[in-house]
Amino acid sequence: xxxxxQTPRHLVMGMTNKKSLKCEQHLGHNAMYWxxxxxxxxxxxxxxxxxxxxxxxxxxxxxxxPECPNxxxxxxxxxxxxxxxxxxxxxxxxxxxxxxxxQFFGPGTRLTVL
Amino acid sequence: TQLLEQSPQFxxxxxGENLTVYCNSSSVFSSLQWYRxxxxxxxxxxxxxxxxxxxxxxxxxTFQFGDARKDSSLHITAAQPGDTGLYLCAGRRSGTYKxxxxxxxxxxxxx
Numbered sequence: 718x719x720x721x722x723q724t725p726r727h728l729v730m731g732m733t734n735k736k737s738l739k740c741e742q743h744l745g746h747n748a749m750y751w752x753x754x755x756x757x758x759x760x761x762x763x764x765x766x767x768x769x770x771x772x773x774x775x776x777x778x779x780x781x782x783p784e785c786p787n788x789x790x791x792x793x794x795x796x797x798x799x800x801x802x803x804x805x806x807x808x809x810x811x812x813x814x815x816x817x818x819x820q821f822f823g824p825g826t827r828l829t830v831l
Numbered sequence: 832t833q834l835l836e837q838s839p840q841f842x843x844x845x846x847g848e849n850l851t852v853y854c855n856s857s858s859v860f861s862s863l864q865w866y867r868x869x870x871x872x873x874x875x876x877x878x879x880x881x882x883x884x885x886x887x888x889x890x891x892x893t894f895q896f897g898d899a900r901k902d903s904s905l906h907i908t909a910a911q912p913g914d915t916g917l918y919l920c921a922g923r924r925s926g927t928y929k930x931x932x933x934x935x936x937x938x939x940x941x942x
Contacts (some may be wrong), residue, residue, distance in 0.1 A: 721873070747930070759835070760874075760919065760932035773929065807873050811928070817926040819864065820921075822873030 721823035723808050729829045738826045740791040740808030748813045749791040750820065751783060752803040766791060767813055768777060798830045801805055835922055835933035843939045852905045852936045854920035861925040863903050864892055868917040910914055910940045 721742045730736050742749060751763040765773040766785040780802075782794040791808055805827050809820040835856045844850055855861070860882045866874035873915050880896035880903065885894050887894045891914075893906040907914055921930040 735906075759934050760921075762929060765929065767928075808871075813928045818862075818874055818923065818930075820877055821867075821876065821932065823875050824871070827871070 718825075721807075721808060721810055721821055722793055723823035723826050726824065727747075727827045727829075729831065730798065731831050732794070732800070734798075735794070735796040737795065738793040738806055738808075738828075740823055742789055742810035742821075742823075743793075744812075744821060746810040746812045746821075747788050748811050748818075749788070749809075750783060750809040750823075751791065751793050752807040752809065754807055754825070760807070764793075786795060795828075802831050803830045804829055811818075811830075835920055835931055837918075837920060837933040837936045838917070839936060840934065841939075842939050845942050846911055846940055847909050848940075850907050850938070851912060852918055854903045854905075854922075854933050856901050856922060857901050857925060858922065859862045860922035861900070863896055863900075864923075864930065865903070865905055866919040866921065868919060869915075873909045874917075874919055894899065905940075910938075912940045912942050914938060915940050932936075 724739045724756050726812050727773040743773045748767040753761045753763055765814050784792040807825045807827045808823040811820045838853045845915045864879045865877045867876040883898045883900045885896045891908045895904050917935050919935050920933040923930045
């Protein structure tokens, strides 16, 4: 596997379910990100983990809970979601010491909340 | 809230035509990136520009960073159906490694 991988690619869940999204990066980077992409809205940064420590949380609802056990893996735990949470969830990684901090994205998980 | 406005929002053109997409902000960025995203996939990085006035070329794509580092443009020459996709710009302000994404331009090139 190369680059950034995400599983599952598609997920349908009810509002009372609990599920987790997984992201893995094979680039040796030290920062990982979760983004939400909804129709007609810019990409929204949800969480950043740098050197396995969460450094930013843009007021995301507590029904989204990130976990970063090491620099290669990132999870997004979901519980009691709302239909408006349906979106494409993208994971990205980067090497923050590099001057450009170029981010590399995974293919995303298409989430539908019924 | 920092905003990166892209124009046009939608563009449908015939194969072989030229086009320009714009990315504008009132903020100064230390670097700016352009991505292309195809349906069902994540954004793929095309280029990063860092110097005011910088021009970078990637085959038929020409990227320019504004002199004041507040805006950027992407010009495609002789567009092909394979250029179809969502084009996103993303700017990073000095002192942070976080990128702010633009509103996107959805391009469709018809054969």
